[in-house]
Structures are given as C-alpha cells and as structure tokens.
Amino acid sequence: MYEQGVIRPPSEAQSLLLRVTRNCPWNQCLFCPAYKGVKFSRRSVEEVKRDIDSMYEEFGDYPVRTAFLQDADSLLIKTEDLLEILAYLKKKFPRIERITSYARAPTLRRKGVDDLKRLKEAGLTRIHVGLESGSEKVLKMIKKGITERDIVEGGLNVKGAGIELSEYIMPGIGGKGLSEEHATETARLLNQIEPDFIRVRTFAMHPKSPMVKMVEEGTFIPMTDEEIVAEIRLLVSHLKEMHSYFSSGDFGLNLLMQVDGYLDEKKEFMLKELDEYLSLTDEEKKAYSLLRRSSYGVYPLSIVKDESLMKKIRPEIERLERQGKDGFNRYIAHLMTYQLPQPQTDNWN
Numbered sequence: 001m002y003e004q005g006v007i008r009p010p011s012e013a014q015s016l017l018l019r020v021t022r023n024c025p026w027n028q029c030l031f032c033p034a035y036k037g038v039k040f041s042r043r044s045v046e047e048v049k050r051d052i053d054s055m056y057e058e059f060g061d062y063p064v065r066t067a068f069l070q071d072a073d074s075l076l077i078k079t080e081d082l083l084e085i086l087a088y089l090k091k092k093f094p095r096i097e098r099i100t101s102y103a104r105a106p107t108l109r110r111k112g113v114d115d116l117k118r119l120k121e122a123g124l125t126r127i128h129v130g131l132e133s134g135s136e137k138v139l140k141m142i143k144k145g146i147t148e149r150d151i152v153e154g155g156l157n158v159k160g161a162g163i164e165l166s167e168y169i170m171p172g173i174g175g176k177g178l179s180e181e182h183a184t185e186t187a188r189l190l191n192q193i194e195p196d197f198i199r200v201r202t203f204a205m206h207p208k209s210p211m212v213k214m215v216e217e218g219t220f221i222p223m224t225d226e227e228i229v230a231e232i233r234l235l236v237s238h239l240k241e242m243h244s245y246f247s248s249g250d251f252g253l254n255l256l257m258q259v260d261g262y263l264d265e266k267k268e269f270m271l272k273e274l275d276e277y278l279s280l281t282d283e284e285k286k287a288y289s290l291l292r293r294s295s296y297g298v299y300p301l302s303i304v305k306d307e308s309l310m311k312k313i314r315p316e317i318e319r320l321e322r323q324g325k326d327g328f329n330r331y332i333a334h335l336m337t338y339q340l341p342q343p344q345t346d347n348w349n
C-alpha cells in the first residue's frame with residue numbers, strides 16, 4: 001500500500017507517482033481546484049521509503065523508467081531528505097532514467113543553484129513550474145503568491161543546475177482587461193528564462209472558484225475562444241525563436257492543439273495557424289469551437305470549410321445565440337468546465 005496524490009502532468013501518465021509531500025503549501029490561487037479543502041503536510045523520509053518498498057513489491061519486475069514526485073511543491077523539503085529519497089528510489093528502481101517534480105517558483109529561488117545541482121546529480125531531471133502569467137497585476141489578481149523575481153531567478157536556477165524546466169502558462173487568466181499585458185509580460189519573462197518547455201493551459205473557470213463572483217461584480221471579464229487565440233498570437237509573436245518547446249498538444253482545453261513545436265523551428269508555422277483561425281468567419285470560428293469543445297477530437301481548421309458539416313452545425317449555433325446575451329460563449333465556457341479537476345472536498349477554502 002502506498003499513498004498517491006490527485007494530479008500529475010500529462011507527460012507523467014506512465015510514471016511511478018511517489019508522494020513526497022501532501023497537497024499544496026500555498027493553495028490560494030483563485031483558479032485552481034486541485035487541493036482546495038485539504039491541508040498541506042510533509043511526509044517523513046521513512047514513510048516515503050516505505051512507499052518505495054511497496055511500489056517495488058508491485059512494480060519491481062517491470063522496467064520502470066520514469067517517476068514523478070508528488071504533490072504541488074515537493075522541493076520544499078530539506079535537500080538532504082530529498083537526496084536520501086532519490087538515492088533510495090534509484091536503488092530500488094535502477095532503470096529509472098527520468099525523475100520529475102512540480103515546484104513553486106519561490107521555492108526554486110530559495111533552493112539555489114548549488115542545491116539544485118546536487119539534486120540533479122542524484123537523479124532529478126525535470127521540474128514543472130506554474131508561471132501562469134508574467135504580469136504582476138495578473139499574478140496579484142489571481143493570488144498566485146509569486147513575483148517576477150521568483151519566476152526568473154527560480155527558472156534560471158533550474159536551468160543553471162542542468163535540470164530540464166517546464167513552465168506552465170495560462171492564456172485567458174488575465175481576462176479581457178489585462179489580456180495584452182498578460183501576453184507581452186509572459187513572453188518577456190519566458191524570453192529571459194528560455195525554458196525547455198512552455199506548456200499552454202488555457203484558463204477555464206471552475207464553477208466553485210471565487211472568480212465567479214469577480215465576474216458577477218464586473219472585476220473579471222472572461223474571454224471568448226477567439227479572444228484567447230488572439231492573445232496567444234500576441235504572446236507567440238513576442239517570443240524569441242529559442243529552443244523551447246511550445247506545447248499546446250498535451251492539454252485538451254487548448255482550442256488549437258496543433259500550435260505545437262520548437263519555437264526555433266516552428267514559430268512561423270504556429271503564427272500561420274493562429275492567423276488562419278483568426279481569419280475564419282465568425283460562424284466558422286463558432287463551429288470550430290463547438291466541434292472542439294463538445295468532443296476530444298483535434299481537427300484541422302479546414303474542417304469548417306465543409307459545407308455539409310456546417311449545415312448540421314449551423315442550427316445549433318443559431319439555437320445557442322437565441323439563448324440570451326452571450327448564450328453561445330456561456331455554453332462553450334460550460335462545456336470547458338467538464339475537463340477541470342474537481343476539488344477534493346466541497347469546501348473550496
């Protein structure tokens with residue numbers, strides 16, 4: 001028997017999930033349902049080692065190649081403890097080639113490059129960080145609890161230690177009011193860090209999020225699919241042609257999952273794809289949103305040029321548009337919530 005946390009990055013679907021800490025030490029981000037209602041705690045090294053033993057009993061005969069350290073900020077524990085855990089994990093599973101973890105930017109800044117180098121030598125190969133936005137205004141609004149300095153210094157520490165860095169960004173999280181600043185400031189920080197991966201996580205509002213109240217009060221104006229694509233276009237146009245993998249294809253809430261690839265190889269292709277979407281008619285854009293949001297399919301943009309298909313979709317668009325102000329966009333936003341993780345309790349706070 002061993003413990004397991006509720007989330008992991010999609011790229012860790014085949015990995016051993018080793019819970020080093022429980023839940024999130026910050027847990028205040030307004031958009032995030034993952035650990036709401038449950039408390040953060042550290043696990044002792046002995047406890048984690050016992051889990052490794054249990055995993056060894058279950059998976060020892062398999063050629064386990066990857067492991068992910070859960071939960072939200074496991075680098076928070078003492079470096080010596082983490083070194084001991086990594087050494088034990090590698091002893092039990094000697095064929096492991098990749099060990100990864102989530103971490104918060106302030107933790108990485110405080111950890112410093114020397115400790116991160118020791119962790120790299122012990123087998124830690126990749127760190128996933130939620131940057132969300134480079135705009136201080138957006139970070140403050142969503143209660144992310146991090147600053148530009150945390151993001152840049154934390155990111156550069158990881159790179160300086162030779163560990164792969166995955167930065168997660170969230171188009172749409174600034175709302176209409178901060179969209180432009182969100183895009184350009186996020187690009188500015190990413191250009192300084194040059195992470196190995198920029199992972200796109202389009203914002204969708206959880207129905208229990210305090211952001212619902214912000215919408216009612218008019219302090220947050222949600223963006224449509226079209227507006228978010230325009231924001232991503234602005235962001236990509238400001239990103240350098242660096243060797244960072246811009247990844248939209250690993251997350252179903254990204255409308256254009258095909259906007260995906262290394263910036264130094266595919267930036268032009270990505271901009272072309274974004275422009276092609278933006279040049280569709282209003283009806284074609286709506287049809288594309290409906291197709292993507294009501295199924296898990298990834299479609300070429302040319303699909304909406306198929307008149308026989310449009311004949312079938314058109315009445316549904318018209319029906320949604322008759323349902324009061326912004327009926328179509330409200331329905332799309334509702335469909336997007338089905339892909340969000342659920343809070344572990346009914347209590348968001």
Ligand code: SF4
Pocket residue numbers: 024025026027028029032033034035072104130144
């Ligand atoms: S986004 Fe990350 S840091 Fe923020 S509450 Fe969720 S798990 Fe914690």
